[in-house]
Amino acid sequence: MDLIYEIISDEEIETCRDLCNELMTFQKSKAHITPELFNHMNFDTRMVPSVKNAIRNYIVIVKDGEKIIAYVYSNISPKEAYSNNFATFFDIASVRKKNVGCLSQIYIKDEYRQFGIGSKLFDMSMDWLVQFDDVEDYFIYVSNGNDNALEFYKYKGFTVRHTILDGFITVLRK
Template sequence: MGNITIEVVNDGNIEPCRELCNELMAFQQSRAVMAPEVFDKMNFDTRMRKSYDHALHTHVVIVRDEGVPVGYAFSTIEEVEQGDDKLPAWAPNQDPAVSKGFYPEWVRFPQKIGFLSNLYLRDGYRSMGLGKKLFAMSMEWLESFDDVDLLFIYVSNGNEDALDFYLKQGFTYSHEVFGGFIKAVYKKRDK
């Protein structure tokens, strides 16, 4: 490990995250105890690029070692409407009696909601405090929006380390999404 730098993407070029995002999807698939095959169709283009292009506001932070991307965090602010909670085609459990969607019943629509969508570091960079730094930078950005009172993070099944990390950072467990394929944590902002 050489010269570690952390930069905020200001020019809209998120392409340096492509390989990292694809690694994250493969990592999540390797950890999944429920429906790992669902990750076969998840990649940079179907997840990060699509979300980046459709979000109201976006924030991407990249960690580089000697200029090579080794980690990133991706956050969004989105205007969520009633009905945005519908089950996507890739959801492994389509039974509405069992499968809650992205939001719990107490969320009122419409509203702007902040999301920490991805946080990933390659092996060898995970115990250097970089994850906490990426998380802190993402939270600072998300909390800079006065009209955003609710933050969500969705954790793939089997990734208990990530879930524990977010709970230790002050987030609260909310519910299982799509019958347990994803676990949702949230934070209400006090103003």
């Protein structure tokens, strides 16, 4: 496999549309607690507003020839962004600094999994996230039923803290 890892700008996120929508469908297929919450989650409702509202974004796509086969999206946002009408993702008072880092979305196409691509994208995201002095708390949110992803993040050093929305989402922190 001759894969190319490419960092893209916020203006180029359209490139991630199909994979982001695949990720939402994948997560819905795994969920057993309120899977219908995914009905309105797609590239336009999740990734576009998130990229717009974050302070900084980091998006990496992976290409096999012309085909995009994976992406990861991480961001830095004010901690208050995680207490909204949808949910309170964590205790805001437990975060000392102004902003938090989040590995928000990662998706490797099925036939490309277990070859180390997820690890490489994870490492690139962490290297990017840890460089900012105004951030010392890092979060990942995993929807219920996606045990594989949960194990992957635990293996990478994140810890399960609590669940929100009656178990719909598990919050991991580092």
